[in-house]
Amino acid sequence: MAKGRTEPELSLGPGDLVARWPGIGYTRAQELGNMGVKTFEDLLGLWPRRHQDRSVITPLRMLRDGETATVQGEIHSVRYDPAKKILRVQITEGRVTLMAIFFHATWIQRQFHEGYHAVFSGKVEKRWNQLNMVHPELQVLAPGERPFLGFIPIYPLSGSLKQNFLQRMMRDIVPRFAPQLPDPLPPDIREQQGLTNRAEAILHQHFPADLPSLEESRKRLVFDEFLRMALAVLIMHQIDPNTPGMVQNPGGPLVNKFLASLPFPLTPGQTHVWNEIQTDLKNPSPMARLLQGDVGSGKTVIAILTMLAAVDSGFQAAFMAPTELLAEQQWLVLQNFLQPLDVPVAFLTGKDRNAREYRAALKEGTIPVVVGTQALIADRVEFKRLGVVVVDEQHRFGVKQRARLSQKGEYPDMLVMTATPIPRTLALTVYGDLQVSRIVGLPPGRKPVETIHLSYRERRFAYQTVMTAVKQGDQAYVVCPLVGGDDEESQVKAAVDLAEGMKKVPGWRIGLLHGKMSSKEKTRVMDEFRRKELDVLVATTIIEVGVDVPSATVIVIEEADRFGLAQLHQLRGRVGRGNKAATCFLIADPKTDQARERLEAMVHYQDGLKLAEEDLRLRGPGEILGMRQHGITGFQLANPLKDLELLQRARRIAREILQRDPQLMAPEHRLLRHWVGGALEDGIPAQVLH
Template sequence: MSVTLLTELKDVKGFSSKYCTSLKKIGYTSVADILAHYPRRYENRDQFDQFPSLPTDSASCYKGIVLKCTRRFFGRRRFFEATINDPDSDSHSEITLRWFNMPFIHKIILADQEIIFYGKVKKSGSRLIIDHPEFEIISSDGSDSSHIHLARITPIYSLPSGISQRPLRAAIFNLLQNIDDNDLQEILPKNEDDPISRPDAIRQIHFPDSEELMRISRQFLALEEFFILQLRVAYRKSLHNNLEGSIHLGTGKLIGQFLESLPFELTKAQSRCVDEIHNDMSRPRPMNRILQGDVGSGKTLVAVCAILRAIESECHAVLMAPTQILAEQHYSVLSRWLSSLGIDVSLFTSKKKTVTEASLFKDQKFRVIVGTHALLYQSTKIENLGLVVIDEQHKFGVAQRQDLINRGSAPDVLVMTATPIPRTLTLTVYGDLDVSVIDELPPGRGSIKTYMRDSKKHLKDAIQFLKDQIENGRQAYIVYPLVEDSEKLNASSVEGEFENWCKYLEPNKCEFIHGKIKPDIKDEIMNRFRSGEIDALISTTVIEVGVDVPNASVMYIFNAERFGLAQLHQLRGRIGRGQHTSYCILMTTKPSSDAKEKLKVLEDSSDGFVIADADLKIRGPGEMLGKAQSGLDGLKLGDLISDTDLVRKAQALAANLISEDPLLKNPKNQSLRLLVDNIGQNNDLIA
C-alpha cells in the first residue's frame, strides 16, 4: 500500500500491534510522528576493524567469513555459535559469535557466508567471543544489499518501553523507502542556495550517507524548526497589530496624585518604563508588552501607573497573579495605594471574592480586579476592559494569557516577570512582546550576601548566627524542598525539621507553611509573620513569589543543590527588602561538582540577567520555561543556545514572509497557517 504522512503506523509494514501500542503511549500514531523521531546519536559502523587479539573496551564493526556453525545445549539452555574468520588478516584470527535461546538463528547464519557484525569482544577461555552481536549477511550473488544496521553511519534512537533498537531502525528505513518525495513538502521559503532538499534532509538525518550530509541535514531541519517557532511569534504579533484597540490618553491627574502620595520618587528605570507603557496605551493598536525587573525593582508600582491610565480613560483593569497569596498581597497593596484616590479594588479568586461574578464590572464605576486563575473560569465577558496585567507571566501558558485577554475587546496587555528572560528567549518565545526593563533597584535597600555551606558541618554555626540575628530584631525564612519526609528522596522536609528548629531557636517563635496547608490558615500564618509575631518561618518554595516582609533578612535554603538557579534567585528575593544587610545561606548535602558550579553563580552574582543566562545554559529553554506552554516542544534538533545564527536566520525568514502575507491568507501559505495554529503537535516538522 502507498504510505503518506497521515497513514497510521498500525497500517505500515514493520510496526506490529505491540510496537504501535508502545509508540502510542508517547504520542506517536502516524507516519508523520515517527519521522519526527530523530536519532539521538549515531555510531560509525562504516569502517571495519581488524579482528583483535585481546578483549576490547568498546563495540566495533567487523567483516569476515563464517567458518562453521554449532548448536549446543547446556541443561535447559540452548545456544548457537558461529566461528568467523578474518580473510584479510595475515594471522589466523577468529571471533566466535554466540546467541542464547534463539533457535531461529541457525536458519539465518550458514557456513561460507560473508557477514558483517558489531559488538564488544570479550574473552571466554582461550576464545574471543561476542554475545548477541548485531549482524547482516552480505548477499551471496555479490549484489549490493541495503545495509541498515551495519556498514554505515548507524542511527541510534531513544526507545519507549517495549521496543528494541534493531526492528525500529529497520521499520523507519523501510518507511523512508516507501514514502513519496511529494509527501514531504518544503516548509522553508524556497532558496536556490539550499544545499539539500527537505525529502533528502529527512532521509539523511535518519540514515546519513556521510558525516557531512548528516551535518547539512541537521542544520536544514533545525532551521526549519526555528522558522516554525519564529513564524508563530511573528504571526501572533501580526494578529495583535491588526486588532482595533482603544486609545487610553487620560489626563494624568490620577497618576500625578498617586506619585505625589508616595514617600519616594520613581527610579530612572521605572520612569522610563512608565513612559514606554503610556506611549503604547496612547495608540489605537493594543499594547502587548513585557515588563522585566529583578526581585524588588518596583514592577508593581509601574503597573499601577498603567492601571491608573486605563481608569482615567474610563476602563476597567485586571491584574492576574499565579497564586492566592500573591493575589491577596497585590489586593492589599493596591487597596492601600488607591483607596485615597477613590478607586475600587476587588479580589476575585477561587477561595476569596470581595465581589460576585454577577456584579463583576456591572456597575458604572471603573474598578481594578485582582485575581488568580479563577478569572479564567468566570463566564462573564468584561465590558470596557481596558488593561490586563499578568504577574509572573512565566507561570501562565500562551493559551491562558490569550483566554483572559479574550474576556475583553482587544485590551492593552502588560505582563510582568521577576525571572529575567535571556535575550535568546526574548527573540523567540516572547518575540511577540515589546520589552521594558527595570535595570536598577530603589535606593535604601540593604545588600544581600550569599554563601554556600555544608549542612552537616555548619549547622551549629547556622543556628547560632540565626539566634543572633533574631536577637537583633530580624526575622528569617528556612526553606526545605519537601513538605514531609520521603523514603525515595534523600532530602529534608518542612514537617520533618520543624520540631528541631523549635528546639534550636527556643524561646523564639517558629511556624511552618507549605502548599498543603489550607489557604485561610496559610494567610493567618503569613500575616503573623509580617506583623513580627513569628521569628522564623520554616517553609517550602510556597514563599517563592511575591511575599514581602522587609524585616526578614536571613534565609537558609537546605538541599540547595536540588533547586534551579532561577528558583533560588526568586527565593533569595524574599529578603533584602529592608534597610538591613541580608544573608542567604545555601545549605548543601554532598553536592556534585556541577551543583557546586551552579550555586557558585548565585554566590558571585545578584544580577538576575547573569543568573538567567547561566540557568538557560544549565537547564536548557524547555525545562526553564516548560516545553508545551512555550512551544519549545517543537525543537528536537535546534538548540537555542548554540544555534543563535540559525535563530537569527529563521527570524529574518519569518519576518519577510509575514511582511508579504501578514495573516497568512495566501493559498500557498495555508499549510504554514495550520502549523502556526497548532503549537506543540508532534507532526509540526513533517507537514
C-alpha cells in the same frame, strides 16, 4: 527488510498508527506513545540523541587496548553466570577472539545464537591476553543480513524499548515514509536560504552519509523549528494596525499623587520603562509590552502607574496572577498603595463568597481596579470599560488565558510582567511582537544576597546562621527538598517532616506552607509570618514568586541541585527585600557536572539575566520558559544560543511572509498554514486564521 519478517501493508501512510507496523505490537506501541509517537509521521520526528561513528569495521587482530572501535565476528559462545549475573558473548574472526561482557542484562541473552554474526562498538580492554568490551553497542545479524554501518543513530528510549529494535525499525520506516511528507517551505524560500528539501533532511538526520550531510540536515530542521515558532507567535499577536485602541492619560492626578506618595523616587531603570509605557498609553494602537525585571527591581510600582493611568482616563484595570496566594499578595500590596488615593481594589477568585457582588460592580463600572486569578477570564465576568490588563508571572499562563482576558475589553492595553529573566533571543521568539522592556538596577538600599554553597556535612553552619538571625529578630525560610520523586506529594511530605524536626528546637516558632493546604490555611500562615508571629517558614517552592517579607534575611534551600537556575534565583529573591544584608544557603552534594555548574553560577552571579543565559546553555530553552505553558510547543533540535544566526533568519522570513500574506491564505502557503497550526497545541485561534 530482513528475512523472516512480515511485510508491512502497502497502503500505510505517514498519518497511520505505528501499531500497524509488523513487529511493533501493543506494548511497544504504548511505549512509543509515552514518547509522543502515535503515527509514522511522529516517528520520523523522533530524532536521535546522537550518532555513533561505525563507518569502519576494525579487524580483531588490529585492535589496541584503550581504543574505541567497531568490530564484527561470528558468535562462538554465549555464557551466562546467574550467580554474578554476568553474560559473556565471545566472537571470533579467524583465530582471534573478543569477549563482550554484559552486567545485569539477561534480556540481551535471547538475541545471541551461536553461528550468527554480531557487530560490537565500544572501548577495547585487554586483560590477560584477552580482548574485551564491556556493555558495547550491539547489532546481531541473522544469516544473510548485512551489518548496518556508517553514522548510527542512538535514539531516546522508553520502558522496555531496545536501541537495536528502534534502529532496525527506523531503517525500514524512514526511507519509506519521509518522501511521502509534503515540504511546507515554499521552493523559492528554500532555494534563497540554501536549504535541502525536508524529506532529505529527515532521512539524513536519522542516517547521515557523513558529517557534512548531518550538518546540512540539522540546519534545515532547525530553520524549520524556528520558522514554525516565529510564524505561530507572530500570528498569535497579530492585531490589525487599523484596530482602534484606547488613548490613556499617563499624566493624570492619580498618577501624580501616587508618584508623590512614594518614599523614594523611581530608579533610572524604572523611569526609562515608565517613559516607554507612557508613549504606548498615549498611542491609540493597543499596547502589548513585556516588562522584565529582576527580583525586587520594582515592577509592581510600574504596574500601579499603568493601572492608575487607566483609572485617570475613565477606564478599569485588571491585574491577573497565576495563583490565589500570589493574587492575594498583590492585592494586599495594591490596597496599601491605592487606599490613600481613594481607589477601591477588589479581589476576585473562583472561591470568593463576594464574587457575585464584585462581578456586578465590575459590570457597572463602580470597581476601578480588580486583582484576581484565572477567575477573571470566566465568561460571567464582565467589565464596563476595561482599559488596562496587567498579567503577572507570564510564564505560568498560556496564550489562551492571556487572550481571553484581553477580549474582556475593546483591545485594552496589555502589560505582561515577569521576574523570570529571559534572554533576548528567547523573548523575541516566544513573545513575538510584544515590545520588550527591562528594568535595570535595584531600588536604593537593596543589597546583593550573599550566596553560599554547602555540602551536607557543612549544612550545620546554615542553621546556625538561621539561629543567629532569629535571635536578632529577623526571619528565615527553609525550602524543602524533593524526596522520593518529583511530584507535589513527595515535596509536601518532605516539608512536613522538615517542619516537625525543626519544631524540636527550643524557642523556634515554625510555620509550614505547601500547595496542598487550603487557601484559607495558606493565607493564615503567610499573615502570621508577615506579623512576625513565626520565626522560620518551612515551605515548598510555592514561595518561589511574589512573597514579600522584608524582615526575612536568610533562606536555606535543601537539595538545591534538584532545581534549575531560574527557580533558584527566584527563591533567593525571597530574602534581601529590606535594608539588611541577606544570605542564601544552597545545600547540596551535586552528582553531575551540570548540577555543579548551576550551583557555581548561583554563587558567582546576582544578575538574573546572566543566570538565565547560563540556564539556557546548560538545560536548553524548553525548561526555562515552560514553552508548552505558552500554548506553543518547544524546540527539539534548535538551541537559540547556538543557532542564533538561523533564528534571526527565520524571524526575518516569517515577517516577510506575513507582511505579504497575514493569514497564510495564498495557495503557495497552504502547507505552511496547516504546519503552523500544529505548532499551537489547540491550533491557531479561529479569530486569527478564519
